[in-house]
Amino acid sequence: xxxxxxxxxxxxxxxxxxxxxxxxxxxxxxxxxxxxxxxxxxxxxxxxxxxxxxxxxxxxxxxxxxxxxxxxxxxxxxxxxxxxxxxxxxxxxxxxxxxxxxxxxxxxxxxxxxxxxxxxxxxxxxxxxxxxxxxxxxxxxxxxxxxxxxxxxxxxxxxxxxxxxxxxxxxxxxxxxxxxxxxxxxxxxxxxxxxxxxxxxxxxxxxxxxxxxxxxxxxxxxxxxxxxxxxxxxxxxxxxxxxxxxxxxxxxxxxxxxxxxxxxxxxxxxxxxxxxxxxxxxxxxxxxxxxxxxxxxxxxxx
Amino acid sequence: xxxxxxxxxxxxxxxxxxxxxxxxxxxxxxxxxxxxxxxxxxxxxxxxxxxxxxxxxxxxxxxxxxxxxxxxxxxxxxxxxxxxxxxxxxxxxxxxxxxxxxxxxxxxxxxxxxxxxxxxxxxxxxxxxxxxxxxxxxxxxxxxxxxxxxxx
Ligand SMILES: [Zn+2]
Numbered sequence: 057x058x059x060x061x062x063x064x065x066x067x068x069x070x071x072x073x074x075x076x077x078x079x080x081x082x083x084x085x086x087x088x089x090x091x092x093x094x095x096x097x098x099x100x101x102x103x104x105x106x107x108x109x110x111x112x113x114x115x116x117x118x119x120x121x122x123x124x125x126x127x128x129x130x131x132x133x134x135x136x137x138x139x140x141x142x143x144x145x146x147x148x149x150x151x152x153x154x155x156x157x158x159x160x161x162x163x164x165x166x167x168x169x170x171x172x173x174x175x176x177x178x179x180x181x182x183x184x185x186x187x188x189x190x191x192x193x194x195x196x197x198x199x200x201x202x203x204x205x206x207x208x209x210x211x212x213x214x215x216x217x218x219x220x221x222x223x224x225x226x227x228x229x230x231x232x233x234x235x236x237x238x239x240x241x242x243x244x245x246x247x248x249x250x251x252x253x254x255x256x257x258x259x260x261x262x263x264x265x266x267x268x269x270x271x272x273x274x275x276x277x278x279x280x281x282x283x284x285x286x287x288x289x290x291x292x293x294x295x296x297x298x299x300x301x302x303x304x305x306x307x308x309x310x311x312x313x314x315x316x317x318x319x320x321x322x323x324x325x326x327x328x329x330x331x332x333x334x335x336x337x338x339x340x341x342x343x344x345x346x347x348x349x350x351x352x353x354x355x356x357x358x
Numbered sequence: 359x360x361x362x363x364x365x366x367x368x369x370x371x372x373x374x375x376x377x378x379x380x381x382x383x384x385x386x387x388x389x390x391x392x393x394x395x396x397x398x399x400x401x402x403x404x405x406x407x408x409x410x411x412x413x414x415x416x417x418x419x420x421x422x423x424x425x426x427x428x429x430x431x432x433x434x435x436x437x438x439x440x441x442x443x444x445x446x447x448x449x450x451x452x453x454x455x456x457x458x459x460x461x462x463x464x465x466x467x468x469x470x471x472x473x474x475x476x477x478x479x480x481x482x483x484x485x486x487x488x489x490x491x492x493x494x495x496x497x498x499x500x501x502x503x504x505x506x507x508x509x510x
Pocket of ligand 1: 495
């Protein structure tokens, strides 16, 4: 991975994924290693994403690196009409690595082609967000002891949720089986179902939540957003159907863990928080280790 | 004499005949190959009856021969096109269009949120399905299918 950009999780081989996960584990055991001393990381957030930015910045700080950048485009030359290419070429002069978040899909791939320094995609519109996928993989491996043969239940907005799409692609390498639970307006797109069929992997589709999580290893929750419905009445009809509540966890497997990319609104009731199956806050912490591992690998420091 | 019948298929001495173009894509073929920008003598017939395509078109370009890569560029609009290479009124070679693995330029990405529709970036695609010709964007990774193809 040295000197390579990370735009999509599909850019990484299975072996490279394992190397990053192992390294993240090492950082979890020993989070303060000043191996990025003297390195400058630029965090260019063309759209705000406080969580992702703070996670990256925390990772850089723990490794002793420095950060430059912006957290929204309105205060920069971008708002004066500067092209993405010009912004990247300029910032590349000031930094060893660029972390970028941009609302336009494919912007990170394009940036990686024009930039002399590596780019880490921290989200390009609805397309890719590979460091999120990496922390999801890390969380699954850590809680289940393996990535192999997992039964993953995905809940909520499966149509637009890039997080679930990337996770599906990544986990398909490890003989996963899937259960998709979504309102009919937000079901898993056909192309992903075709992909699973071609790969010979099992999946089921349901609209009911409580009934279908009993044999899950991972329940991956996502937010159902009102804006996704053309008819607000359709949203009203389903808005309470995809809320996970503590009583639903009865009878689920002991090893089962609930993940969520955060921020959550109400799709996981707060009464789940105290369950030992709730893992989403630790999952967010894992994001720091995963990002430390990715940056250290790309900068060739580990 | 059957001169009238011959009008639509008048022979050329040297050059290339492109046959089996779907009639509705004739002008796309012309623009992709840049035939509207060359001085050569060009004749074409369109809305000809075809068992396979319904209505087909045929183009004859005098004194012009194409490279393989050049001709494969029309694969997305005329995947069944056949080329006859003519020398001295005789067909000396026949070529079939091959759908390439990658397409650069030519087609616009269907995704309005794609970087190629925002900045000065040449669209690039991997051909995801050669038979029905669908394209996967190198940048946004969305699929552009035959039905939604727009040309640049
Ligand atoms: Zn695109």
